[in-house]
Amino acid sequence: MFNDASTEEIELAMNEAWAAFHVYRKLPLAKRAEFMKTIAFELENCGDALIHTAMSETNLPEARLRGERGRTIFQLNSYAVACEKGDWLGASIDTAIADKVPPKPDIRKMLVPLGPVVIFGASNFPFAYSTAGGDTASAFAAGCSVVIKAHPAHIRTSQMVAGAILLAAEKCNMPKGIFAHIHGASFETGKALVTHPHTKAVGFTGSYTGGKQLFDWGNQRKEPIPVFAEMGSINPVFLLPEKLKNAAAEIAQLYAGSITLGVGQFCTNPGLIIGIESEALQIFINELGKTIQKITPAPMLNPGIAGAYVKNKANALLQEDVHLIAASEIVSKENDGLPAIATATGQTFLNNPVLHQEVFGPYSIVIRCKNMAEMIEVAKHLEGQLTATLMATDADITDNDELVESVKNICGRFILNNVPTGVEVCLSMHHGGPFPSCTDSRFTSVGADGIKRFARPIAFQNWSNHLLPDELKNENPLGIWRTVNNELTRSVV
Amino acid sequence: MFNDASTEEIELAMNEAWAAFHVYRKLPLAKRAEFMKTIAFELENCGDALIHTAMSETNLPEARLRGERGRTIFQLNSYAVACEKGDWLGASIDTAIADKVPPKPDIRKMLVPLGPVVIFGASNFPFAYSTAGGDTASAFAAGCSVVIKAHPAHIRTSQMVAGAILLAAEKCNMPKGIFAHIHGASFETGKALVTHPHTKAVGFTGSYTGGKQLFDWGNQRKEPIPVFAEMGSINPVFLLPEKLKNAAAEIAQLYAGSITLGVGQFCTNPGLIIGIESEALQIFINELGKTIQKITPAPMLNPGIAGAYVKNKANALLQEDVHLIAASEIVSKENDGLPAIATATGQTFLNNPVLHQEVFGPYSIVIRCKNMAEMIEVAKHLEGQLTATLMATDADITDNDELVESVKNICGRFILNNVPTGVEVCLSMHHGGPFPSCTDSRFTSVGADGIKRFARPIAFQNWSNHLLPDELKNENPLGIWRTVNNELTRSVV
Numbered sequence: 001m002f003n004d005a006s007t008e009e010i011e012l013a014m015n016e017a018w019a020a021f022h023v024y025r026k027l028p029l030a031k032r033a034e035f036m037k038t039i040a041f042e043l044e045n046c047g048d049a050l051i052h053t054a055m056s057e058t059n060l061p062e063a064r065l066r067g068e069r070g071r072t073i074f075q076l077n078s079y080a081v082a083c084e085k086g087d088w089l090g091a092s093i094d095t096a097i098a099d100k101v102p103p104k105p106d107i108r109k110m111l112v113p114l115g116p117v118v119i120f121g122a123s124n125f126p127f128a129y130s131t132a133g134g135d136t137a138s139a140f141a142a143g144c145s146v147v148i149k150a151h152p153a154h155i156r157t158s159q160m161v162a163g164a165i166l167l168a169a170e171k172c173n174m175p176k177g178i179f180a181h182i183h184g185a186s187f188e189t190g191k192a193l194v195t196h197p198h199t200k201a202v203g204f205t206g207s208y209t210g211g212k213q214l215f216d217w218g219n220q221r222k223e224p225i226p227v228f229a230e231m232g233s234i235n236p237v238f239l240l241p242e243k244l245k246n247a248a249a250e251i252a253q254l255y256a257g258s259i260t261l262g263v264g265q266f267c268t269n270p271g272l273i274i275g276i277e278s279e280a281l282q283i284f285i286n287e288l289g290k291t292i293q294k295i296t297p298a299p300m301l302n303p304g305i306a307g308a309y310v311k312n313k314a315n316a317l318l319q320e321d322v323h324l325i326a327a328s329e330i331v332s333k334e335n336d337g338l339p340a341i342a343t344a345t346g347q348t349f350l351n352n353p354v355l356h357q358e359v360f361g362p363y364s365i366v367i368r369c370k371n372m373a374e375m376i377e378v379a380k381h382l383e384g385q386l387t388a389t390l391m392a393t394d395a396d397i398t399d400n401d402e403l404v405e406s407v408k409n410i411c412g413r414f415i416l417n418n419v420p421t422g423v424e425v426c427l428s429m430h431h432g433g434p435f436p437s438c439t440d441s442r443f444t445s446v447g448a449d450g451i452k453r454f455a456r457p458i459a460f461q462n463w464s465n466h467l468l469p470d471e472l473k474n475e476n477p478l479g480i481w482r483t484v485n486n487e488l489t490r491s492v493v
Numbered sequence: 494m495f496n497d498a499s500t501e502e503i504e505l506a507m508n509e510a511w512a513a514f515h516v517y518r519k520l521p522l523a524k525r526a527e528f529m530k531t532i533a534f535e536l537e538n539c540g541d542a543l544i545h546t547a548m549s550e551t552n553l554p555e556a557r558l559r560g561e562r563g564r565t566i567f568q569l570n571s572y573a574v575a576c577e578k579g580d581w582l583g584a585s586i587d588t589a590i591a592d593k594v595p596p597k598p599d600i601r602k603m604l605v606p607l608g609p610v611v612i613f614g615a616s617n618f619p620f621a622y623s624t625a626g627g628d629t630a631s632a633f634a635a636g637c638s639v640v641i642k643a644h645p646a647h648i649r650t651s652q653m654v655a656g657a658i659l660l661a662a663e664k665c666n667m668p669k670g671i672f673a674h675i676h677g678a679s680f681e682t683g684k685a686l687v688t689h690p691h692t693k694a695v696g697f698t699g700s701y702t703g704g705k706q707l708f709d710w711g712n713q714r715k716e717p718i719p720v721f722a723e724m725g726s727i728n729p730v731f732l733l734p735e736k737l738k739n740a741a742a743e744i745a746q747l748y749a750g751s752i753t754l755g756v757g758q759f760c761t762n763p764g765l766i767i768g769i770e771s772e773a774l775q776i777f778i779n780e781l782g783k784t785i786q787k788i789t790p791a792p793m794l795n796p797g798i799a800g801a802y803v804k805n806k807a808n809a810l811l812q813e814d815v816h817l818i819a820a821s822e823i824v825s826k827e828n829d830g831l832p833a834i835a836t837a838t839g840q841t842f843l844n845n846p847v848l849h850q851e852v853f854g855p856y857s858i859v860i861r862c863k864n865m866a867e868m869i870e871v872a873k874h875l876e877g878q879l880t881a882t883l884m885a886t887d888a889d890i891t892d893n894d895e896l897v898e899s900v901k902n903i904c905g906r907f908i909l910n911n912v913p914t915g916v917e918v919c920l921s922m923h924h925g926g927p928f929p930s931c932t933d934s935r936f937t938s939v940g941a942d943g944i945k946r947f948a949r950p951i952a953f954q955n956w957s958n959h960l961l962p963d964e965l966k967n968e969n970p971l972g973i974w975r976t977v978n979n980e981l982t983r984s985v986v
Contacts, residue, residue: 430950
């Protein structure tokens with residue numbers, strides 16, 4: 001239906017993105033915010049047609065897609081507000097001290113955009129992490145132009161969203177090239193975009209294989225560029241002894257829901273649950289198994305993902321000393337993701353790296369540790385994670401400092417007595433984590449701080465006040481927060 | 494005098510650094526600050542012996558070294574104050590909204606340290622960018638343990654500074670392994686340190702070749718790590734027409750001083766001066782030449798650097814259509830860096846990438862452009878720079894927007910009517926810039942924001958107030974600035 005972009009089309013898109021960047025980056029924050037809010041409006045304006053197109057391409061239910069579009073609109077609007085508010089700019093002013101030896105010059109700093117950003121959307125979020133998703137909103141807020149590589153799994157949805165963005169660009173008189181939508185199912189299209197000299201940053205949400213490849217291409221360029229790839233994780237959940245004893249059945253209910261939410265197709269899906277051998281753990285396992293058996297299978301995003309789930313789950317279950325606890329017993333249709341729970345001992349998990357890998361879908365493995373020492377051992381041997389969760393009483397926390405600290409050290413979001421699924425869009429959210437959950441643990445792809453991925457500081461030295469950007473002028477015409485001689489303030493200088 | 498560290502010594506240092514990290518990262522900010530201030534005290538306490546050792550190893554004059562030690566002490570003390578003040582933590586709190594659908598959990602975010610940091614010091618700053626320099630201070634402030642690869646060009650100085658750090662560590666009851674000092678002139682030592690699994694970040698100041706190699710090693714690891722390498726640049730200076738006409742001779746005087754300051758051995762040395770063919774430019778060139786002829790050569794850091802300067806300068810001067818304007822006519826001794834100025838046309842510069850490369854030493858080339866269009870062309874073809882400078886009147890700025898914006902787009906620090914040499918240590922400083930001046934333009938190696946290179950955000954979800962770190966508790970016991978529900982405040986929640 002859509003052909004892969006030709007080399008000439010990619011060249012044109014990147015050249016126009018480069019030209020547009022030099023116009024767009026100079027526009028006031030308020031103009032960027034207006035553009036983002038207009039995109040949000042146009043997305044809403046796409047009406048039911050957009051929802052129905054996404055339903056037909058992704059198998060996701062209507063309510064979920066309406067919710068996800070709402071979330072995407074909220075992201076665009078809230079990052080627009082953050083963009084204009086300007087806290088993210090890190091504006092800082094050190095005034096001159098003429099009688100210092102040597103004299104201290106006037107120095108003022110703020111963030112400026114990196115340049116055109118190439119974005120690869122996710123298959124599992126056709127709106128929120130795709131064409132007009134969080135990466136696009138972050139890049140526009142930063143002052144960058146955007147080139148999207150459309151995800152082949154929801155290409156008509158992507159095309160409609162791109163249309164909404166282009167309409168918003170027209171309404172807001174944005175420069176030609178501020179946004180481009182590139183088709184390409186092939187390896188070559190992605191490579192051409194990441195390695196193009198005008199590309200100055202990359203955003204990606206998806207698999208480890210895909211993200212790591214983009215990261216490597218980005219670093220191997222003559223001029224390396226930052227590639228922020230969120231590559232998912234297995235999101236370990238630690239069941240601490242007192243809490244488990246108090247609430248084994250309730251936790252099992254809670255997690256049966258989290259494991260199977262959205263057919264397990266979230267990067268924050270809890271794929272690993274760790275407990276200590278005990279009567280309580282057995283109650284938890286039994287209850288989780290019973291609940292999973294009664295969960296109705298639902299279709300996965302597409303046959304490719306459904307096929308990969310069957311294959312990866314089978315491979316996990318084939319590993320030595322891994323046992324199936326339960327699977328859904330409700331009749332399933334082709335391409336449904338059948339919920340399933342397995343179990344293994346701590347030693348089995350520690351010895352087999354295959355069990356550390358994500359199985360994308362409604363699957364989780366319960367690890368039975370001999371004792372707390374082995375649970376700590378498991379925590380210390382885990383790779384970087386987007387999230388990690390403790391199910392714990394206060395006493396569990398205070399009595400097990402080594403475990404708590406070990407878990408904290410490997411995750412980007414640290415959850416207590418809650419589930420990892422559900423990523424709230426707010427400034428305090430961190431969606432990222434140590435490698436391999438993402439390629440740079442210092443940045444987030446959810447929340448307005450995600451803007452900082454696509455911006456760099458510049459310091460102005462010895463500039464006259466009237467020649468400075470408004471953000472740094474003495475009189476603070478934008479009324480933003482700034483650090484003036486080491487003190488945060490909104491006052492004039 | 495010192496042997497390269499053995500594989501066993503490196504293994505031991507990294508294992509101890511890893512163990513120390515897990516103790517140190519939990520210490521309160523005030524304890525980190527106390528440790529840093531004690532290092533500063535011990536550096537001062539090294540007295541004249543340290544200065545004399547550095548003089549014997551670097552050829553740098555006493556006054557310069559005393560000044561540089563003062564700067565290093567200032568860095569340690571001021572980053573200690575910043576560490577304790579906590580603005581850099583980016584603490585952020587979003588309180589729960591129970592009646593939202595779905596309910597919004599309580600989420601709170603702050604920076605936590607990455608892990609052990611390996612630091613490679615610079616040859617040209619035996620104190621400020623070496624063993625106890627800005628990278629070390631930043632890493633300690635972030636909560637990381639530090640392993641230094643001693644620079645072979647000032648190894649006894651490094652050893653003495655390491656002694657001061659270890660003494661401070663002892664006085665402050667720091668965990669064993671908080672700091673290690675590794676000798677190694679070989680390629681292998683550096684590679685072993687960067688690729689060690691316990692190494693979680695790298696700081697470097699030096700050449701492009703060295704920094705790029707560390708960057709590649711860091712990215713090629715199974716678990717890639719951030720390598721911040723500041724690799725220098727040629728720091729272009731643009732002479733705009735009206736300003737040049739008004740002040741050609743004064744600018745020449747100013748820049749003769751900047752080019753030869755510290756025998757040109759600064760990463761911010763102005764190695765490229767760009768003007769437009771005119772009578773004023775000829776006056777500038779003549780005056781600069783005359784002044785350079787009278788500058789007394791001084792010894793460079795060591796025979797290796799002096800030899801490289803002779804070779805690289807000769808190579809630059811051998812390029813087609815490059816002409817020597819003047820060189821110092823004062824008699825020089827072995828290992829002196831002889832100041833010299835060359836010239837070429839805009840076209841010659843545009844066509845020859847060799848002329849874009851740094852010649853480390855008191856050398857600069859004056860590029861004579863046909864007109865403003867060619868000057869803009871030069872600006873657009875420059876690689877990323879630590880600094881760029883405009884010598885310009887207000888009218889020059891307002892009349893030449895394309896030039897100003899093109900220059901701004903390639904530099905980390907943008908200077909007006911001043912010299913790039915002299916890097917003020919303050920929060921608003923940015924020392925970094927687009928590649929190849931450094932490996933990640935989003936971070937700085939000077940100023941307290943350099944701490945952020947070695948820290949990552951973590952979000953706490955649904956934690957009870959009393960279990961949270963002090964930085965995120967409702968009552969704000971540390972009195973730090975935090976963003977609470979999108980508003981910056983020091984108030985309690």
